[in-house]
Structure formats: C-alpha cells, structure tokens
Amino acid sequence: MTTEIIIAIDAMGGDHGPLTTIPGVDLAAQRHPDVRFILFGDSAAIGAPLSKAKYLQGKVEVRHAEITVAMDEKPSQALRRGRYKSGMWLAIDSVRSGEAKAIVSAGNTGALMAMSRFVLRTLPGIERPAIAAIWPNMIGESIVLDVGATVGADARQLVEFAIMGEAMSSCLFGKEHPTVGLLNIGSEEVKGNDSVKEAGRMLREMKLPLRYEGFVEGDDIAKGKVDVVVTEGFTGNVALKTAEGTAKMINTFMRQAITSTWISKLGALLSSGAFSTLRDRFDPRKHNGGVFLGLNGVVVKSHGGTDGIGFATAIEVAIDMVRNGLTQRIASDVAAVHGLLPMGEHQGDVAV
Amino acid sequence: MTTEIIIAIDAMGGDHGPLTTIPGVDLAAQRHPDVRFILFGDSAAIGAPLSKAKYLQGKVEVRHAEITVAMDEKPSQALRRGRYKSGMWLAIDSVRSGEAKAIVSAGNTGALMAMSRFVLRTLPGIERPAIAAIWPNMIGESIVLDVGATVGADARQLVEFAIMGEAMSSCLFGKEHPTVGLLNIGSEEVKGNDSVKEAGRMLREMKLPLRYEGFVEGDDIAKGKVDVVVTEGFTGNVALKTAEGTAKMINTFMRQAITSTWISKLGALLSSGAFSTLRDRFDPRKHNGGVFLGLNGVVVKSHGGTDGIGFATAIEVAIDMVRNGLTQRIASDVAAVHGLLPMGEHQGDVAV
Numbered sequence: 001m002t003t004e005i006i007i008a009i010d011a012m013g014g015d016h017g018p019l020t021t022i023p024g025v026d027l028a029a030q031r032h033p034d035v036r037f038i039l040f041g042d043s044a045a046i047g048a049p050l051s052k053a054k055y056l057q058g059k060v061e062v063r064h065a066e067i068t069v070a071m072d073e074k075p076s077q078a079l080r081r082g083r084y085k086s087g088m089w090l091a092i093d094s095v096r097s098g099e100a101k102a103i104v105s106a107g108n109t110g111a112l113m114a115m116s117r118f119v120l121r122t123l124p125g126i127e128r129p130a131i132a133a134i135w136p137n138m139i140g141e142s143i144v145l146d147v148g149a150t151v152g153a154d155a156r157q158l159v160e161f162a163i164m165g166e167a168m169s170s171c172l173f174g175k176e177h178p179t180v181g182l183l184n185i186g187s188e189e190v191k192g193n194d195s196v197k198e199a200g201r202m203l204r205e206m207k208l209p210l211r212y213e214g215f216v217e218g219d220d221i222a223k224g225k226v227d228v229v230v231t232e233g234f235t236g237n238v239a240l241k242t243a244e245g246t247a248k249m250i251n252t253f254m255r256q257a258i259t260s261t262w263i264s265k266l267g268a269l270l271s272s273g274a275f276s277t278l279r280d281r282f283d284p285r286k287h288n289g290g291v292f293l294g295l296n297g298v299v300v301k302s303h304g305g306t307d308g309i310g311f312a313t314a315i316e317v318a319i320d321m322v323r324n325g326l327t328q329r330i331a332s333d334v335a336a337v338h339g340l341l342p343m344g345e346h347q348g349d350v351a352v
Numbered sequence: 353m354t355t356e357i358i359i360a361i362d363a364m365g366g367d368h369g370p371l372t373t374i375p376g377v378d379l380a381a382q383r384h385p386d387v388r389f390i391l392f393g394d395s396a397a398i399g400a401p402l403s404k405a406k407y408l409q410g411k412v413e414v415r416h417a418e419i420t421v422a423m424d425e426k427p428s429q430a431l432r433r434g435r436y437k438s439g440m441w442l443a444i445d446s447v448r449s450g451e452a453k454a455i456v457s458a459g460n461t462g463a464l465m466a467m468s469r470f471v472l473r474t475l476p477g478i479e480r481p482a483i484a485a486i487w488p489n490m491i492g493e494s495i496v497l498d499v500g501a502t503v504g505a506d507a508r509q510l511v512e513f514a515i516m517g518e519a520m521s522s523c524l525f526g527k528e529h530p531t532v533g534l535l536n537i538g539s540e541e542v543k544g545n546d547s548v549k550e551a552g553r554m555l556r557e558m559k560l561p562l563r564y565e566g567f568v569e570g571d572d573i574a575k576g577k578v579d580v581v582v583t584e585g586f587t588g589n590v591a592l593k594t595a596e597g598t599a600k601m602i603n604t605f606m607r608q609a610i611t612s613t614w615i616s617k618l619g620a621l622l623s624s625g626a627f628s629t630l631r632d633r634f635d636p637r638k639h640n641g642g643v644f645l646g647l648n649g650v651v652v653k654s655h656g657g658t659d660g661i662g663f664a665t666a667i668e669v670a671i672d673m674v675r676n677g678l679t680q681r682i683a684s685d686v687a688a689v690h691g692l693l694p695m696g697e698h699q700g701d702v703a704v
C-alpha cells in the first residue's frame with residue numbers, strides 16, 4: 001500500500017525564508033523521491049531558489065499567499081492578520097482539507113500552534129496539544145514532551161502527553177513498547193508538585209497499555225533512562241533550552257581550548273575525524289523538528305535558525321510520522337483508554 | 353577586624369562519610385589556616401581519617417553523635433529520629449547557638465533542609481528558603497535559585513529569591529550591582545505562568561534596589577546573560593540536573609570519539625593540555641556547594657557523591673559567605689524593601 005504523500009510547506013517561515021526552506025525541500029525530495037510538496041508563500045520570493053532546486057521538477061506546486069506571518073508577531077495578532085491569507089494558515093488548512101498529509105514550518109512557533117489548534121482542532125479525548133522534541137541521549141534518542149505548548153498542564157493532560165509520546169516513539173523509532181517516565185525532582189512518590197504526583201498515581205493505577213517506569217530526573221534524560229519523558233510545557237521548555245545552552249557552551253570552550261596552543265592545534269588536526277563524529281552526533285540539524293501532538297493532522301516545527309539540511313530533517317520527521325500513521329495511532333490509543341481517563345473540562349478547546 | 357571563623361561539619365554526610373569529608377576539611381584548613389572546625393558524627397568513624405589529616409592539628413574538635421541521618425531517609429523521618437541526637441542536627445544547632453558560623457553537609461538534602469528550617473527558622477520577612485547553585489557559564493559563574501527547596505514558589509517568593517540571590521552574588525563574587533533575571537519560556541511580558549508573570553510585574557514596578565533585567569530563557573543561563581537567575585524549585589532542579597546530564601553525556605562521547613582510533617588518540621595526547629584546561633573549567637568539584645538562602649545562618653550543601661576536593665570547595669563557599677556577611681546582608685536587604693513587598697501568609701513558616 002503506497003498512497004502518495006503530499007507535504008505542505010510554509011515556505012516563508014524561518015530566519016531566512018525560502019533561501020533555506022526551498023533547499024531543504026529539495027534535499028528531502030532527493031531522499032524521498034515518492035513524496036510531493038506544496039509550497040505556500042510569496043511566489044516571487046520562492047521563484048529564485050526554486051529555479052535552482054534539482055529534485056523538485058514535477059513534484060512541487062507553488063501556492064501564492066499574500067501575507068507572511070512575522071517571526072516576532074504575537075500569536076493572537078498573527079491569527080487575526082493571517083487568517084485565510086497567510087502562507088502558514090493556507091499550509092495548515094491544506095492538511096485540514098486532506099490535500100496534504102502534514103505541514104512543516106520554520107516560522108513563528110506561537111502563531112503556528114495557535115493557527116494549528118484553530119484550524120485542525122485537538123483530537124477527540126485530547127484536552128491540550130503538546131510539542132514533542134527529539135532529544136539525543138547516551139544510547140540513542142528519546143522524546144521529551146511538552147516543550148512549550150501547554151504551560152501548567154494538569155495531571156490528566158500529563159497522562160494524555162504520556163499516551164501521545166508513547167505513540168510517537170513507536171511511530172518514529174519503531175519501538176514496540178517504549179518506556180515512559182514522568183519528569184520530577186526525585187524518584188520517591190512524595191516528591192514534586194501536585195499535578196506530577198497525581199499524574200504519577202494515575203499512571204501507576206490506571207493500568208494503561210503503556211510501560212510506565214515512574215519518575216525520572218533531569219539527568220535521566222541524557223542517560224536515556226526512558227524512551228519518553230513527560231512534563232508540562234514550562235519546565236520542558238526550560239529544560240530543552242538549558243540543555244541546548246549547555247551543549248553550545250561546552251562546544252565553544254572545546255574550540256577555544258583546542259586552538260589555544262600550536263601543539264594542541266596539531267593534536268586537534270589528528271583528532272579531527274573523532275571530532276567530526278562527535279559534532280555529527282550532536283549536530284542540531286539532525287535533531288531538528290518539534291512535533292505538535294494531539295491535533296487532527298501532523299504539524300512539524302523546524303528551528304527558525306536552521307539551514308537547508310536542518311529543514312530537510314524536519315520534513316523527514318513529518319514524512320515518518322505520516323508513513324507510520326501517527327495521528328490515527330494517537331486517536332485510537334486515546335479512544336482505547338477513554339473510559340479510564342477522568343472527564344476533562346476542556347476537550348476540543350480552541351486557543352487563540 | 354578578624355573574628356575567628358568556626359565551621360560546623362556534618363562529618364557523616366555523603367556517600368563515603370568521613371572518608372571524604374575529613375580530607376575535605378583538611379584541604380580547606382590548609383588553604384584557610386585561620387578557620388577552625390567542629391566535626392559532628394560518630395567519633396569512632398571519624399578517628400582514622402582524622403589521624404591522617406595534616407593541617408587540622410589544634411584546629412578541630414570532634415563532637416560525638418549517636419545517630420547518622422541516612423542518605424535515603426525521608427526528611428520527616430530524619431527529623432523525628434535525628435532530632436537532638438544526629439550529627440546533622442547537632443551541627444546545625446551549633447550555628448543556631450552562635451558557636452559555629454556556618455554548617456556544611458554532604459548528607460541527605462531533604463533532611464538537611466527540614467532540620468535547617470526547623471532549627472534556624474527563616475529570616476524575618478522571608479517566607480520560604482531557596483537553594484542557590486553556583487553555575488559555570490560562558491563568561492564566569494552565575495547563581496541560579498531555587499534548585500529544589502520551594503516547589504511552586506509564588507510571585508512574592510520569587511521576588512524574595514531575587515533579593516537573596518542578588519545578595520549572594522555580591523557576597524560571593526564581589527559584584528557591586530549584579531544583574532537579575534527571571535527564568536521564563538520567552539522574553540515577552542505575556543509569556544509564562546501566572547507566578548512568573550506576576551513576579552515580573554512586581555520586579556519591574558516595585559523599584560527595588562536591584563538591577564532587574566527581565567525574563568531570561570534556559571539557554572541564557574549558560575550564556576551568562578545575567579548574574580542571578582530566579583526560578584521556582586521544580587523548574588530550577590530540573591534545569592540543573594538536565595545541564596549536569598548534558599555535560600556528562602558530551603564528556604563521555606568526547607572520550608569515546610577521541611579514543612576510537614590510534615591517530616585520534618595521538619591527537620588527544622597532543623591536545624591533552626587543552627583538554628585538562630577544559631576539564632578543569634567544568635570540574636563539578638569546583639562548582640560544588642548549594643547554598644541554603646533565607647535562614648538565620650549559613651548552610652551549605654555539598655554533592656553527596658563528591659570527593660575531598662569537592663567537599664573542600666563547599667567549605668570554602670561557606671567561609672566566603674561568612675566572611676562577607678551573607679545572612680546579615682540578606683536580612684538588611686529584605687528589611688529595607690519590607691514595605692514594598694505585599695504581606696505574605698507564611699512568614700517564618702516551618703517545614704517538616
């Protein structure tokens with residue numbers, strides 16, 4: 001069964017717009033010759049980089065959009081100004097209509113989430129969406145969610161995140177029974193805030209069909225102690241950015257230290273193969289793509305500052321999610337445990 | 353004016369008890385010949401390592417304690433079992449009585465905080481204590497608080513943390529006007545949860561005598577964007593452990609990469625000077641010591657798994673805090689802004 005996959009691209013998103021998104025789409029097309037793309041944005045700006053693309057012949061369609069959502073625009077303003085007319089909105093709407101299977105954007109995260117919630121709505125049984133990050137660890141990669149969509153998620157929402165993260169881990173890494181942990185400040189049941197303790201109790205007692213391994217701490221993320229790390233959006237966002245900042249700092253110091261004397265420079269030259277392996281492993285472009293979970297459709301957010309290689313990675317994450325039926329998997333997983341979850345008050349809620 | 357400084361040591365704390373704490377005290381005594389120590393704990397266990405100490409002759413007194421608080425004991429249990437009788441309790445109590453100026457422990461963090469709050473009480477005007485971490489960044493070191501004492505600190509408590517962290521930065525690094533930032537998930541005023549937004553408003557509008565620089569994000573910690581980063585205990589603890597985990601992971605991969613081929617090994621040998629500089633800069637033993645802020649006395653918590661060098665660092669942090677009058681400074685700073693802070697409900701509260 002090979003249905004054709006069409007991916008919608010917000011071509012104007014990101015710090016460099018089409019100058020990085022189009023080369024990214026081209027690279028993804030080279031690797032996935034069976035995928036087609038629709039590029040939404042200012043057709044004049046898309047034209048030049050598109051003319052240089054080698055692998056997009058006959059596989060791409062450009063849809064002109066009058067409005068581009070600015071990177072620093074407030075989500076509410078973007079929603080007012082960009083509704084029906086911005087490339088971001090139109091790209092998302094093509095997923096709602098079923099024309100495209102997923103949308104990838106390097107644009108304004110808040111605006112992308114607000115529009116995605118408005119257009120696609122949350123899946124039945126899901127109160128709030130989450131953004132899942134793909135996080136390199138000692139033994140591979142784990143999924144950490146939420147990294148910024150739902151600040152102050154309550155216990156029930158954390159349980160939903162656990163179900164969604166587990167589904168994503170299965171789809172993306174092909175793990176049959178991914179392990180799930182709740183991020184906390186200690187492993188004992190008495191530790192943490194009320195929502196984490198209550199979510200822990202629910203996950204222990206509800207007998208959901210997932211491998212819940214209990215509480216994990218900040219340093220367990222890098223250890224790869226569990227496949228899926230669940231937390232609310234504020235803490236998850238701070239943890240993600242703190243880890244990125246730490247990695248960058250060490251990288252900078254490493255360069256400084258190595259180039260400080262001619263003998264260490266010579267040493268670095270000899271070790272350059274090893275360093276490039278290391279750089280490769282932590283290349284942020286290879287872990288690019290925050291996946292919006294819990295919506296009626298696949299939405300992948302690329303880092304705004306990435307290049308074509310990084311944008312291609314985000315597209316490939318979207319393709320993987322579509323191929324492995326992430327949305328359907330989450331919908332059926334949530335439906336299966338529906339009776340077990342306490343009734344929420346905000347189902348299908350729309351954010352503006 | 354050189355008053356003699358006496359430091360109380362919980363000699364039994366940490367993963368290896370007196371086998372690391374006593375060499376640590378010895379090293380601190382070598383560097384600070386004018387400081388004296390009281391060692392609290394099982395005198396039999398303290399005897400052997402103490403007999404090997406070179407710099408403690410005539411500068412140390414051992415006080416036997418019947419009970420040792422276990423590393424995994426619940427705080428409430430430690431408080432019941434160890435009250436009046438444990439080395440940890442007695443060491444803290446020697447600060448309350450004024451005999452010692454500070455207490456240093458590598459023991460059970462929760463028990464140390466519970467006993468410290470019970471024995472020393474919070475300073476007038478301070479609702480909740482905080483644990484401050486000394487965090488290496490691109491341009492030096494910053495202070496991050498709270499890293500685990502007060503989960504879910506409210507806006508007023510975050511403002512208190514800002515005042516306390518600013519005082520600590522002045523005392524420890526001699527900064528005249530340290531900058532202060534509130535940890536958030538974006539720099540705009542609308543971002544974050546209610547307590548962070550409200551604390552931000554208070555810090556902007558209250559005209560406290562401190563340099564408030566607004567919201568900072570997780571990656572700004574490593575950048576050294578501000579001298580003092582303020583957050584509540586849950587997020588701060590997760591951020592600290594996530595950064596530690598990330599640094600360890602990169603370090604491990606660096607070793608693996610470098611020793612993967614003989615040519616990279618040779619290169620590493622030539623670069624070894626540079627690497628040792630780098631290791632030195634990130635040596636966790638050089639950034640050891642979480643300072644409990646907001647209590648009537650200086651309490652410093654060392655990592656439980658550290659060695660003598662690390663424990664000596666924690667002692668030196670305590671000595672610095674005493675020399676620079678941290679407790680008095682916080683007390684007067686809080687008193688000075690007392691009229692500006694809204695009345696709290698939990699002043700002088702005791703945790704068990």
